[in-house]
Amino acid sequence: MSYTSPLAESLAPDLLERFQRYVRVDTQSARDREGSPSTPGQLDLARMLVDELHAIGLADAALDEHGYVYATLEGPEGSPVIGLLAHMDVSPDAPAAGVEPLVHAAYDGGRIELPRGGTVLDPAEMPVLAGKVGHDIVTSSGDTLLGADDKAGVAEIMTAVAHLAANPELPRPTLRIAFTPDEEVGEGATLFDVERFGARCAYTIDGSQPGELQDETFSAAEVSLTVYGVDIHPGYATGKLVNAARLAGRILAALPADRLTPETTSDREGFIHPYEISGSAGRAVVRAIVRDFDDDLLHEHVALLTRTAAEVVAAEPRARLDVKVRPQYVNMRRHIETMPEVVERAERAIRAEGLEVIRDPIRGGTDGSNLSARGLPTPNLFTGGHEYHSTREWASVQDMASAAAVIVRLAEAWAE
Numbered sequence: 001m002s003y004t005s006p007l008a009e010s011l012a013p014d015l016l017e018r019f020q021r022y023v024r025v026d027t028q029s030a031r032d033r034e035g036s037p038s039t040p041g042q043l044d045l046a047r048m049l050v051d052e053l054h055a056i057g058l059a060d061a062a063l064d065e066h067g068y069v070y071a072t073l074e075g076p077e078g079s080p081v082i083g084l085l086a087h088m089d090v091s092p093d094a095p096a097a098g099v100e101p102l103v104h105a106a107y108d109g110g111r112i113e114l115p116r117g118g119t120v121l122d123p124a125e126m127p128v129l130a131g132k133v134g135h136d137i138v139t140s141s142g143d144t145l146l147g148a149d150d151k152a153g154v155a156e157i158m159t160a161v162a163h164l165a166a167n168p169e170l171p172r173p174t175l176r177i178a179f180t181p182d183e184e185v186g187e188g189a190t191l192f193d194v195e196r197f198g199a200r201c202a203y204t205i206d207g208s209q210p211g212e213l214q215d216e217t218f219s220a221a222e223v224s225l226t227v228y229g230v231d232i233h234p235g236y237a238t239g240k241l242v243n244a245a246r247l248a249g250r251i252l253a254a255l256p257a258d259r260l261t262p263e264t265t266s267d268r269e270g271f272i273h274p275y276e277i278s279g280s281a282g283r284a285v286v287r288a289i290v291r292d293f294d295d296d297l298l299h300e301h302v303a304l305l306t307r308t309a310a311e312v313v314a315a316e317p318r319a320r321l322d323v324k325v326r327p328q329y330v331n332m333r334r335h336i337e338t339m340p341e342v343v344e345r346a347e348r349a350i351r352a353e354g355l356e357v358i359r360d361p362i363r364g365g366t367d368g369s370n371l372s373a374r375g376l377p378t379p380n381l382f383t384g385g386h387e388y389h390s391t392r393e394w395a396s397v398q399d400m401a402s403a404a405a406v407i408v409r410l411a412e413a414w415a416e
């Protein structure tokens with residue numbers, strides 16, 4: 001399979017070597033964290049990256065007290081400062097210890113049967129994989145995730161930066177690099193030091209298909225509904241018991257089921273998604289996430305959910321409802337729109353690599369959602385990885401090499 005450019009082909013060996021090294025480190029993050037990072041394995045990778053950045057020649061590379069790695073590749077005097085970001089952790093939703101990557105060279109388009117866990121990558125069910133005939137495909141051994149999300153992004157940034165450092169004649173701005181912990185548990189941007197980072201804008205390298213440039217995410221809120229009933233021994237309950245668990249069930253039953261759900265929506269439609277319910281007769285809790293690309297519609301969905309709950313509970317005067325609404329992140333678009341060159345230069349870099357720009361909104365959030373809202377416009381670029389958070393996760397060496405080449409071309413696009 002030919003690469004998108006001689007540059008991509010020349011970057012591939014270093015990239016693959018780095019990628020295989022990074023995925024072997026167990027950096028699975030954990031929910032309900034008590035410190036940052038949530039797990040010590042992330043620090044193992046962070047220290048490895050600091051050492052490698054020093055070896056590349058980025059003398060200021062350092063790990064901060066929260067588990068973030070920062071480094072600088074200086075451009076010519078007066079250059080703009082542009083950020084490159086990837087997250088070091090991998091998802092808690094699939095086994096992540098003992099990852100052993102496998103390279104399936106020159107993929108023939110058939111089923112890929114992995115040696116462990118009975119895991120099969122079937123192109124009949126994975127149309128994107130079916131399109132990669134001739135690529136070198138990297139998978140896990142079948143009993144863990146691979147960790148392309150987001151070690152592909154980490155390896156691509158490292159490879160591109162090493163290439164720029166080794167070729168000082170190549171045009172570049174000042175590049176600020178950061179590798180972040182705990183993205184998969186929603187905390188990647190929390191302790192990110194925007195001020196210290198000091199960049200005009202940044203790019204997360206955390207997407208999928210070659211050419212992807214994402215500057216739109218959901219706006220997101222989490223709603224927690226607590227219903228208090230009246231609990232009493234069922235043998236003496238006549239006329240007294242008020243069952244909170246039943247009321248919670250009625251709230252769910254009263255919500256729309258044929259629209260506004262994740263399973264009935266796509267593209268730009270938002271949803272209300274009750275994802276956890278726990279309860280007893282005395283007290284029941286319903287947790288839901290609410291999503292939309294439009295902030296006004298997001299508020300409407302939140303209002304529909306809380307009004308539905310209030311109406312159900314109001315029908316039983318002895319029951320009580322407590323509502324908590326927590327904003328999670330906002331659609332990054334309105335923050336990125338204020339600086340059109342952030343998207344323009346990325347488009348230029350993608351086209352310079354011979355790729356078409358793909359601009360689908362993300363039905364989710366990224367570290368960039370939060371960072372954009374905090375004044376660092378941060379769209380997302382592709383990595384070449386797929387089937388994230390599962391044992392079927394895979395990445396194409398050729399596509400990862402394209403991503404590394406796009407980073408080199410992005411540096412050129414920002415050189416002044």
Ligand SMILES: [Zn+2]
Pocket residue numbers: 087149150183206
């Ligand atoms: Zn990711």
